[in-house]
Amino acid sequence: MLTHTYLLATQAADDGNVLHTLGIDVQLLIFQIIGFIILVWIMAKFVYPVLIRTIDERQKRIETGLREAAEARKALENAELHADNLLVDARKEAETLLHRSQEEAAEAILRAETKAKQRADQIVRDARASLDIDVRKARIMLKKEMINLVAAATEQVVGEKVDAKKDNELIAKAVAKETK
Amino acid sequence: MNIALFAAENIHISLPTVKLFEIGPLVITNSIALGLAGIIVMIAVFRYVIYKVQRNEYNRFVGIVQWAFEGMYKHIGGIITDAKMARSIAPLALTIFFTVLFTYWLSILPGVGDSITWNGAPLLRGLPTDLNFTLALAIISMVAVQFYAIKAHGFFGNLSRYFINPFKDPIGAFEGLLEIIGEFSRMIALSLRLFGNAFAGEVLLLIAGVLTSYFAAISLPFFMAFELFIGFIQAYVFYVLTLIFAALATAGHGDSHSHSTEVTSQEAA
Numbered sequence: 395m396l397t398h399t400y401l402l403a404t405q406a407a408d409d410g411n412v413l414h415t416l417g418i419d420v421q422l423l424i425f426q427i428i429g430f431i432i433l434v435w436i437m438a439k440f441v442y443p444v445l446i447r448t449i450d451e452r453q454k455r456i457e458t459g460l461r462e463a464a465e466a467r468k469a470l471e472n473a474e475l476h477a478d479n480l481l482v483d484a485r486k487e488a489e490t491l492l493h494r495s496q497e498e499a500a501e502a503i504l505r506a507e508t509k510a511k512q513r514a515d516q517i518v519r520d521a522r523a524s525l526d527i528d529v530r531k532a533r534i535m536l537k538k539e540m541i542n543l544v545a546a547a548t549e550q551v552v553g554e555k556v557d558a559k560k561d562n563e564l565i566a567k568a569v570a571k572e573t574k
Numbered sequence: 575m576n577i578a579l580f581a582a583e584n585i586h587i588s589l590p591t592v593k594l595f596e597i598g599p600l601v602i603t604n605s606i607a608l609g610l611a612g613i614i615v616m617i618a619v620f621r622y623v624i625y626k627v628q629r630n631e632y633n634r635f636v637g638i639v640q641w642a643f644e645g646m647y648k649h650i651g652g653i654i655t656d657a658k659m660a661r662s663i664a665p666l667a668l669t670i671f672f673t674v675l676f677t678y679w680l681s682i683l684p685g686v687g688d689s690i691t692w693n694g695a696p697l698l699r700g701l702p703t704d705l706n707f708t709l710a711l712a713i714i715s716m717v718a719v720q721f722y723a724i725k726a727h728g729f730f731g732n733l734s735r736y737f738i739n740p741f742k743d744p745i746g747a748f749e750g751l752l753e754i755i756g757e758f759s760r761m762i763a764l765s766l767r768l769f770g771n772a773f774a775g776e777v778l779l780l781i782a783g784v785l786t787s788y789f790a791a792i793s794l795p796f797f798m799a800f801e802l803f804i805g806f807i808q809a810y811v812f813y814v815l816t817l818i819f820a821a822l823a824t825a826g827h828g829d830s831h832s833h834s835t836e837v838t839s840q841e842a843a
Contacts, residue, residue, distance in 0.1 A: 414590070415590070421601065422601060431714065445627070445644075446664075448627055448640070
């Protein structure tokens with residue numbers, strides 16, 4: 395059969411009617427050219443624009459997404475940088491506060507120590523003063539006791555009683571002499 | 575109408591298509607009948623996809639068609655660097671690709687060829703096996719290439735690619751002559767390549783059916799799958815060559831050789 399086709403083709407070539415043997419018909423050719431151009435027009439008018447628009451929109455969305463992602467990344471980097479700066483500032487402030495509080499604590503301790511020392515000194519001074527008063531009182535009482543004792547002893551030795559005025563004078567002299 | 579039990583009952587191979595009927599001045603051949611069916615299927619597929627896309631209803635089929643369309647569309651931008659021209663030539667190139675693809679794939683269906691006859695002639699025949707169709711595509715392709723070349727270089731600028739003063743540049747004049755022959759040979763090569771592959775595919779399926787006889791139901795699917803692949807390759811080749819010819823024609827005079835090498839290497843990659 396293929397041989398038959400080949401023979402037909404060679405015969406047609408000999409006849410000079412190759413185009414007809416190949417099935418080329420000018421009318422059909424023109425009809426198909428016009429038909430295909432109409433098809434291209436239909437596809438270009440009604441089909442491709444919709445699909446191309448979806449591609450463009452998707453491309454736009456991708457580009458927008460990428461741009462927004464880049465912006466978000468930049469914002470994140472800025473935020474991280476800002477957070478780092480804040481942390482550094484906070485750390486510095488905390489160190490300053492700590493340092494100041496330590497200084498203030500030291501000052502407070504010093505003040506408290508000074509105050510306590512002053513108070514202790516005051517207490518000691520007061521105690522001494524009180525003690526001096528007590529000693530003085532004790533001495534006066536002792537002096538009086540001694541006078542009475544000496545008067546009683548003198549009365550026993552002398553055997554007579556001198557008047558009170560004379561007695562006191564004698565005792566006072568005696569005590570003064572003794573205390574010197 | 576006669577439906578044969580086996581494809582191999584009456585082997586009849588003919589290069590010309592057979593006229594089925596006429597509608598006024600329009601002649602409907604068996605290849606045009608199946609070609610129209612292929613184009614209707616193609617438009618129906620795209621109509622369905624557009625319907626779904628406009629309603630934001632996506633499924634796997636819509637995704638595949640969109641993915642294929644987007645891939646082909648972006649590929650045009652890869653071959654033709656001028657974005658405006660790429661957008662302008664895209665409808666033609668894409669229509670060539672999808673029309674060849676759908677009509678080629680439809681011609682692989684069982685029943686195409688000698689199985690179903692009308693007045694003794696096959697009722698259905700693949701559109702790419704009609705030389706009128708492949709030649710029509712090639713003529714449209716080459717006319718479009720010339721249109722874009724004139725748009726890029728101007729009418730006389732485009733003519734200067736072919737007609738060079740032989741006294742000033744004899745080698746260039748000879749190259750111009752070769753370029754004129756090249757334009758026609760490209761057109762013939764485009765049409766014969768597609769026709770040859772499609773026709774050979776149809777004959778291959780027929781012969782495979784004859785040789786395997788009762789086991790044709792087992793053997794033919796493998797050949798059909800192979801023809802599906804060949805159909806895709808042929809559609810892609812026609813589409814890419816149209817774009818490459820357009821890119822070459824619109825490239826500057828001086829850099830046509832380097833650009834040609836660049837495009838060819840890009841395609842090879």
